Amino acid sequence: MSALRGTKVLELAEGVAGEYCGKLLADFGAEVIKLERPGSGSPTRALGPFAAQGDDPERSGLFAFLNTNKYSVTVDLASDDGRETLRQLLGKVDAVIDDHAVDWLCEVGLDPERLEQDWPRLVVASITPFGSTLPEDRTYAQDLNVFHSSGWGYHTPSAPDASKPPLNAAGRFLPSYESGMEAALCIAASLYEQDDSGLGRFIDISMQQVLTARCDYVVAQMVAGEMAVGPERTAYDLAGPAGIFRCRDGYAYIWMSTPQHWDGLRQLLDDNAWMDEFPPNWLERGCTPERVALCRKHVAAWLLTQDKHEVAAQAQKLGLTLVAVNNGRDLQESPQYQHRGFFAEVEHPVQGKALYPTVPYRLSETPACIERPAPLLGEHSDEQLGALADASSGGAA
Structure with missing residues (x-):
């Protein structure tokens, strides 16, 4: 029926x-x-x-x-x-x-x-x-x-x-x-x-x-008067290290905005030495352009050595928002699908x-x-x- x-x-x-x-x-x-x-x-x-x-x-x-x-x-x-x-x-x-x-x-x-x-x-x-x-x-x-x-x-x-x-x-x-x-x-x-x-x-x-x-919460903030309405596209930029990065077999997307995300990344990268320069809450209170650029540089270099699906599975177990960017074949072969x-x-x-x-x-x-x-x-x-x-x-x- x-x-x-x-x-x-x-x-x-x-x-x-x-x-x-x-x-x-x-x-x-x-x-x-x-x-x-x-x-x-x-x-x-x-x-x-x-x-x-x-x-x-x-x-x-x-x-x-x-x-x-x-x-x-x-x-x-x-x-x-x-x-x-x-x-x-x-x-x-x-x-x-x-x-x-x-x-x-x-x-x-x-x-x-x-x-x-x-x-x-x-x-x-x-x-x-x-x-x-x-x-x-x-x-x-x-x-x-x-x-x-x-x-x-x-x-x-x-x-x-x-x-x-x-x-x-x-x-x-x-x-x-x-x-x-x-x-x-x-x-x-x-x-x-x-x-x-x-x-x-x-x-x-x-x-x-x-x-x-369907748009982000940014539009809701504009409608509510909590954010200025204007032509500046930077209103949507949260200034963090989020982005799409190349992997060994394709691409992956990372989103980081909280100390918990940073903790997950540190575990994923085995507390690499360059991370010691960052305070635990830098994503919330110390998100400078210099830190964002440095973080992206090291993450990009590391992901080039990783397979997108394997690293996504590892990251998600650690509470880090990292997902593979799927193509058509990936979707057809997805165990979940x-x-x-x-x-x-x-x-x-x-x-x-x-x-x-x-x-x-x-x-x-x-x-x-x-x-x-x-x-x-x-x-x-x-x-x-x-x-x-x-x-x-x-x-x-």
Whole structure:
């Protein structure tokens, strides 16, 4: 039994945020019908990485990941027939996912301000870069713009060189994934409410607000008035020796901010002689640029002789926050991930077999499950639209 079995969702989204939202719901058992453009399909079908085999538009690994367990129906929403099909589908579903630009829903006949009158039971989630009410100069943005406008750019990297620009986060679509998850949670909560009230709601997701909410405590301190708000990126720099260091077989990240961390490092390095120059509480009361530089110099030289996973395990036993920087192979071979069954083998009809990430949480009685690969373009058009035709003519659905 799946947590959302019996729930029907219409996915109008054509971006990573909305498609990831739909994937999360579909993997928990919701019936997610994805409307796609005839011929080309969703724009995410044109985004890599691409499988070595197969023909477009079925080679996108990104689309394959984002659309497991869904049904693909091709509909031309620019045509009168397409709009009528959309209207019929809206009468059959519990929720709608969209991530187009502001006002797009109005263009296809789904005005958020008229939902209560036209579709009182419908839950509609709209995911946009800055929400549905925004200045005109922010009507178009990509994940990169959202990332930096949310505050995250102020500490990428965490010890910034003020002469260089901020960096982007790891991965192309961090704002989209976070916003998609936020939307999925809001939809699930609204569906729970819908069961009692019989009413839907319009969920206005601002990707900027979502990512700001995920930001460090520094933003909270700024909001609370405990830290000055300004353009200086050094506000995020805690001036300690934290950072990413090269190891013999890759990289490791160290975080140190307390005397306990320093004690752990001393044990890890067998109380090397250079450490005698540092007072026990220097990370809290004597964190000078000279000490930080000296600490980093010695730590960097020592880690060059270490294997990242072995040193991480040793450090964590000593209470030192040191972790390996994992690549894709590391994650696949991780004993913890294998024990948790985090990766699932999925066979796509065109791309073949591959390991797909699942979710980092588990519902004991109703776990998420990838039962079907992402659909081929228009794979379920006849089935889904045929059922609509039967229903409208009074036949069996």
